Amino acid sequence: MSDNEAVAEARDGGAERATGQSGKAAGSQTLARGLLALELVAGQPRGMAVQDVAQHLGVHRTIAYRILVTLAEHHLVVRASDGRYRAGSGTVTLARGYAAGVREAALPVLRRTAEQLGATVALVTAEGNEAVAVAVAEPLSVNYLLSYRVGSRNPVGVGAAGLALAALRPPEPDESPEVTQAREQGYARTFGRIEPGAYGVAVPLHLVDPALHMCVNLITWREDVADASLPTMRAVAEEISGLG
Structure with missing residues (x-):
């Protein structure tokens, strides 16, 4: 992760904490983002790049990448050789x-x-x-x-x-x-x-x-x-x- 991405992630995370969100609310937001990311990727036969997912979710690229990696760990998406994510076997x-x-x-x-x-x-x-x-x-x-x-x-x-x-x-x-x-x-x-x-x-x-x-x-x-x-x-x- 680059220094700029780390700063951006910390900023996004800090913004969530600054709003007074509880852990439960933050967890719900993370789940919602993950489900939306899965829906986006599954709806595109040609797949989606990390930046495309980030733009649709309205988050930094690093957060979108982290969501996609988690989905990939559960075989819900897969990263193809062209770097784009597609629906996985899960x-x-x-x-x-x-x-x-x-x-x-x-x-x-x-x-x-x-x-x-x-x-x-x-x-x-x-x-x-x-x-x-x-x-x-x-x-x-x-x-x-x-x-x-x-x-x-x-x-x-x-x-x-x-x-x-x-x-x-x-x-x-x-x-x-x-x-x-x-x-x-x-x-x-x-x-x-x-x-x-x-x-x-x-x-x-x-x-x-x-x-x-x-x-x-x-x-x-x-x-x-x-x-x-x-x-x-x-x-x-x-x-x-x-x-x-």
């Missing part, structure tokens, strides 16, 4: 807990929708650059259907679900036109991208936690089912978003 554990709650709440809706549309419907979440099916419902009234198992993985940006999940991310200069279109339309539709001869229709969820990217995805062999499914799938996405 956030996956937190997201899985939240995602599990969304999954349980969504299952009855998925089952109802599968029966209504006569097609397989899945809840898909982004884990890194993979789209993972966390819940699947299949209609009981259909003899022939497209099976899709829980745990199925495909790249984000590929297939209807992958495109819908990619559309939830900030725009990228080099993103595919399909991702841009999915973001503008609010849904993605594909044919034969994952399974030859199969249609996919996916609508992203807009959850309380914007860092958790999920979508509902319909998979069917039938073009007429895919054609008629969008209004229902939009309504289902809105309903499940309200549950989470």
